[in-house]
Amino acid sequence: MSVVFSKENLKLARKIQSLTGENVMLCYQCKKCTLGCPSAYTMKMKPHELMRAIQLGLEEEISWSGTLWICLSCETCNTRCPQDINILRVIDGFREMSKDMNYYNPQPFIPALHRIFMALVERFGKIYELGLALAINLRMLTPFKDIDMAYPMLSRGKLKLLPHKSRGAKELQQVMARIRKIEKG
Amino acid sequence: MRYAYFPGCSLSSSGIEFNLSFQCVSRALGIDLVEVRDWVCCGASSAHATSHLLSIALPVLNLSHAENDGFDRLIAPCLACMSRFKAANVELEHDPELREKIHEVFDYKYQGKVKVYHPLEVFLEMGLERIREKIRKKLKGLKVVCYYGCVLTRPPKVAQFDNVENPQSMDSIIRTLGAEAIDWSYKTECCGVSMTLTRSDIVLKLSNDILREAKEAGADAIVVCCPLCQANLDGRQRQIEEIYKTRYELPILYITQLMGLAFGAYPKEVGIQKLITSPREALGLIGLM
Incomplete structure (x- = not known):
């Protein structure tokens, strides 16, 4: 693919910088991030390629690659980057921005999981593991996925059938409502 | 305190x-x-x-x-x-x-x-001497690898604890308890747990790498300090064995379980019965089960 480079291309990098404070233009493609990344083997666009794609403003290609969502947030890239770029923060910024982008995402279930996770936390103040697993399994149309794991966990009391509500749930709901208000502007 | x-x-x-x-x-x-x-x-x-x-x-x-x-x-x-x-x-x-x-x-x-x-930070701050004082039963004869997971030491600016690529805190506690801590290179590799519900294929591969390396290093058990690593390596071990056509039977123990046992607690008090992969054989080596 050839990219004609102009000032226009810089917009994405600047947008990321204003959102996250991270300057991706510092990246000089040493590939330390990719070499240490545990999920790079299954990424179409590796972490160092993602950095270059942001420098070149290739918003749509980034979304199509699914890399944003395959990142496991293990912080290895951040730790090893010689330019001290917080790559996970860049990815998180992009994930946040992608809510308002209408590009194709090949990994739709991962952001769906985060949404369900936060919805359950908002409801109960804590995570409800069984509910989370059931909800995402239904969403992925694989209702019985990992069912073999459920019995050993249930029988040892490591998985609760019913959710448990935290006494702090109400305060948490207020906080989340305020954040939504602030973020809307 | x-x-x-x-x-x-x-x-x-x-x-x-x-x-x-x-x-x-x-x-x-x-x-x-x-x-x-x-x-x-x-x-x-x-x-x-x-x-x-x-x-x-x-x-x-x-x-x-x-x-x-x-x-x-x-x-x-x-x-x-x-x-x-x-x-x-x-x-x-x-x-x-x-x-x-x-x-x-x-x-x-x-x-x-x-x-x-x-x-772990609190234990080390109190000092290994304090831990040594409490030991009633040395865990002599047990060989383990310590698995620290992703974010105990990463990124160093945030974690501000231990050596980032080659942490030693758990190893030093394990040695104090009298067990052998084998050196290995997968201490801080990611087990993939954040994707456990959505991309189980990634999780199975990464966890298999960790289990295989631990077995090859000659460990009787993996010692962990995070409930997510534990749930993954223990809970998914049967699936991993089936997919990769192998047999590990590696118990995944919390560092605090081994400390408790060394301090003289009953296995039940430290929740040994809650583990999915039975530690019977590993703990049998030190005469605890």
């Missing part, structure tokens, strides 16, 4: 034995734990993927409760919680704009006075 205790969601469900064993060890060492009042989920790996402000606000909500109740030290045994709490403190310290936004969200103005600890 008195600490605010943040068990987090995992320690009341899949990581229940971490809770049992940590409390047992704390009693023995004189660590006084007071559960954070009305605590809520830290947001783990989902909050920061949806909203940065939210990912800071959830830890702050809990930290404010601790600060308000007069605590200046908080222990979070789950690495996901610990990492989110430490990140919130560090970011608030260095980013006045974020501080302002957070103050807008809360009525109580969090001052950033609560220092966050993982149990």
Whole structure:
């Protein structure tokens, strides 16, 4: 693919910088991030390629690659980057921005999981593991996925059938409502 | 010493034995734990993927409760919680704009006075000598590898603990207990747990790599310090054995379970019966089962 480079291309990098404070233009493609990344083997666009794609403003290609969502947030890239770029923060910024982008995402279930996770936390103040697993399994149309794991966990009391509500749930709901208000502007 | 205790969601469900064993060890060492009042989920790996402000606000909500109740030290045994709490403190310290936004969200103005600890940090601060004093039964004959997981030491700016690529804290405790800590190169590799429900294929591969390396290193068990690593390596071990057509039968023990056993606790007191892969053989080596 050839990219004609102009000032226009810089917009994405600047947008990321204003959102996250991270300057991706510092990246000089040493590939330390990719070499240490545990999920790079299954990424179409590796972490160092993602950095270059942001420098070149290739918003749509980034979304199509699914890399944003395959990142496991293990912080290895951040730790090893010689330019001290917080790559996970860049990815998180992009994930946040992608809510308002209408590009194709090949990994739709991962952001769906985060949404369900936060919805359950908002409801109960804590995570409800069984509910989370059931909800995402239904969403992925694989209702019985990992069912073999459920019995050993249930029988040892490591998985609760019913959710448990935290006494702090109400305060948490207020906080989340305020954040939504602030973020809307 | 008195600490605010943040068990987090995992320690009341899949990581229940971490809770049992940590409390047992704390009693023995004189660590006084007071559960954070009305605590809520830290947001783990989902909050920061949806909203940065939210990912800071959830830890702050809990930290404010601790600060308000007069605590200046908080222990979070789950690495996901610990990492989110430490990140919130560090970011608030260095980013006045974020501080302002957070103050807008809360009525109580969090001052950033609560220092966050993982149990390992507290143990090492007390000193190996203190641990040695409490030992009633040396774990001689047991060979383990210590698996630290992603974020105990990463990124160093946030974690501010131990050697980032080759941590030693658990190894030193294991040696103090009399067991052998084998050196291996997978100490801080990621097990992939944040994708456990959505991309299990990644999780199975990464966890298989860890189990295989541990077996090849000659370990009888893997010792961990995070409920998510444990749930993954223990809970998915049968699936991994089936897919990769192999047999590991490696028990995944919490460091606090081994400490408790060495301090003379009964296996039940430290939740040994809660483990899915039976540690009978490994603990049999040291005459405990």
